[in-house]
Amino acid sequence: MIWTAVLLTAAGCFGFKMAGWTVPSSVLERPLLRRGATLLPAALLSALVMTQVFGEGRALVLDARLVSLVVGALCFWRRLPFLVALVAAAAAAALVRALA
Amino acid sequence: MSLGVAVGLYGTSFGAAASAAGFSVLQACATSLLVFTGASQFALVGVLGAGGSVAAGVASSVLLGGRNGLYAVLLAEVVPARGARRVAAAQITIDESTAVATTSPEGLEPVGFWWTGLTVYVMWNLSTLVGAASASAIDPQAVGLDGAVGAAFLGLLWPRLREAWPVALGGAVLALVAIPLTPAGVPVLVAGLAVLPALVRR
Numbered sequence: 001m002i003w004t005a006v007l008l009t010a011a012g013c014f015g016f017k018m019a020g021w022t023v024p025s026s027v028l029e030r031p032l033l034r035r036g037a038t039l040l041p042a043a044l045l046s047a048l049v050m051t052q053v054f055g056e057g058r059a060l061v062l063d064a065r066l067v068s069l070v071v072g073a074l075c076f077w078r079r080l081p082f083l084v085a086l087v088a089a090a091a092a093a094a095l096v097r098a099l100a
Numbered sequence: 101m102s103l104g105v106a107v108g109l110y111g112t113s114f115g116a117a118a119s120a121a122g123f124s125v126l127q128a129c130a131t132s133l134l135v136f137t138g139a140s141q142f143a144l145v146g147v148l149g150a151g152g153s154v155a156a157g158v159a160s161s162v163l164l165g166g167r168n169g170l171y172a173v174l175l176a177e178v179v180p181a182r183g184a185r186r187v188a189a190a191q192i193t194i195d196e197s198t199a200v201a202t203t204s205p206e207g208l209e210p211v212g213f214w215w216t217g218l219t220v221y222v223m224w225n226l227s228t229l230v231g232a233a234s235a236s237a238i239d240p241q242a243v244g245l246d247g248a249v250g251a252a253f254l255g256l257l258w259p260r261l262r263e264a265w266p267v268a269l270g271g272a273v274l275a276l277v278a279i280p281l282t283p284a285g286v287p288v289l290v291a292g293l294a295v296l297p298a299l300v301r302r
Contacts, residue, residue, distance in 0.1 A: 002127050005154045009144050010134035012162030017190040020172025021181065028173055032299055037170040039295045041139075042264035043271030044164045045257040047291030048143055050275040052250040055287075057150065058280050068247025069254060076258045083106035085255055086113070086248045093247030 064096040103196065107220050108227040113248055114141055115231020120240045121149025128232035132225045137194050139256050140165040142249060147285030156285025163292060171198040178202075178209040192217030195256070270294030 028034050053065045068089040075085035111132065118128035123145060135141050140161040147157035172193045179201060181189040197217035204212035240246060261268055271291035278287035 001154055002123055002148065005144060005148060005157050006127060006131050006134065008154070008158045009131075009140065009161045009165075012158065013135050013137050013140055013165035013168065014190065016162070016166050016169035017172050017193045018187070020169035020193065021176050021186050021190050023173065025173055025177055028170075034170070036295055036299055037167055039264050039267045039298055040292060041164060041167045042257060042260040042268045043274075043291050043294040044143070044160065044288055045139065045253050045260070046268040046271035046294075047275035047288045048139070048146065048164075048253040049250055049257060050272050050291075051150075051279060051284075051287055052146060052246070052253055054276065055150065055279050055284075057284070060276065060279055064244070065247045065250055068244060069250050072248075072251025072254050075251075076255055081106060082252075082255050083109050086106075086109055086252055089251030090244035090248035093244030094242060095244075097242065097244070 064093040064100070067096050068093040103216070104219060104223050107196070107223040110138060110252060111224040111227030112231035113245060113252065114138065114145070114224075115228040115233070116235040116238065116240055116245055117142060117149070117231075117249055118145045118228075119232045119235030120245070121145040123232070125229070125232040129225065129229050132228035135161075135165075136191055136221065136224065137165050137168055138224070139195075139253065142252065143288065146249070147288070150284035152283060152285030156283065156289065160285055160288040163289070168193050171195075174198065175201055175209075175213060179213045180210065189213070189217075192221055194220065196220050267294050267298055270297070 049069070053069045054060050054062070071092040072085050072089040075088050114132065115128050118131060123131070131141055131144070135144070143164050144157050144161040147160060172190060175189070175193060175198060179189060194217065197213050197220065200216040201209045201213035257268060271294040274294055275287040275291040278290040282290065
């Protein structure tokens, strides 16, 4: 099952990449397509933040992951490097759990 | 160089997250070698790890990877690549290589693209191996890995918020509503509907 998912995902992701290299650049003149491709990642990434931070199966929970998210947001707001933000976010959750 | 270190840490996180989701070391490494687009890979292991179906995992992952197609259209204008080189260029078409290429001085776009893409490819795959192989030795929750993955998604979202915050907000609300109502992975797909108002309005 995992192999099937990996190979299908690889085919789909490579298909999009290769299609972009192959189609004429005039497709970008279609504003609907361009806007959709620009905006869709924002919706999906935002949803992934929610499921990763608040999801526990089908339940919504508040736990140490929320502290990670807040710390991460502060880091990105202060324009700290991605690496620093990830380490700080991980450390925040680890600390909260160690203290709890 | 800091890019290499950041990618290394992110890749190690991916290896560990894949392992926590039930991927073998070989499956984690194959994912990084073949899929090679970070957010999609995290989405895939996130959905499968939470018990989601193959269809939901593949769909959210591939939709998220769709932006690379847009990058490729932009890159094809400034980076010449035909035949086998085009296949290689396609595989390393990701956020990082596009960002560097499109901000390189005129004429240096191909150098920025290939150098960044290949460096990230090597670092990403090596660090995936390290993360997956060492994952059994660490407790993902004790080191805060799950929190870091959430922050990583936020980091990828952050530069898009200025232009797309209404869509991001809509996606977040749809996902929160859908989490209790739908199987794992489906909330992410439902959130994709948040783009529709922005498309219809004009």
